[in-house]
Amino acid sequence: MLARRVCALLLLGSVTACSSENPVPVFGLYPQAVTLTPVAYTDSGSTEELVSVLNETYFPLVVRNLEVIGPGASFLTWGTIQGGQQTLQIRDVLAIPVKVRPPTDQEVRRWSSGTFQATMKFEVAGSGAIDAETQKFDPDAEERVQVEVPISFSIVCDLDQDGYDSTRCSGGRDCDDAQPSTNPDAIEYCDGVDSDCDLRDDLNDDCVET
């Protein structure tokens, strides 16, 4: 009975389908997956993205139990919910920012280029519902849904895109990651720099005239 009446009145939003077996509050969630801008080892962090919850129902919703988990979570910063939970009145929006934080020097030495995943999780609860049969508001009716928003981002250790990671990153062999003509497999031209990253300069490395 409870399942049917809640389902009947929450079919406004876009996130989760409602069935008689699994009634849930339905609301607007934007975006439903987040891809953050790539972060280089020299960056100060990624561009902030927002995960927004819009209350499209006819009654207040509560958002709570926010957490970010997964292998990439330690690189992320995100907005918190003041007091642990927030009530969204009708048409209210809760916007939760998320971004990749600036790396520490120690982390940069452990990084190599790669893609990381994390998941933002929170609960949305309907704090009341209108009975489909009686058309009366029932403040005691509460239905909950667990929301999971996938988050992905890349850490880039090859800024000049010559195929070799910077020596600042884990296992990196590119001694000048701003110059694609300098890398471990480059020709040692007589140009005044250690072109092939073997720590020998032109004079001591049989350089080739350009």
Ligand SMILES: [Ca+2]
């Ligand atoms: Ca490189």
Ligand SMILES: [Ca+2]
């Ligand atoms: Ca050279």
Ligand SMILES: [Ca+2]
């Ligand atoms: Ca050299």
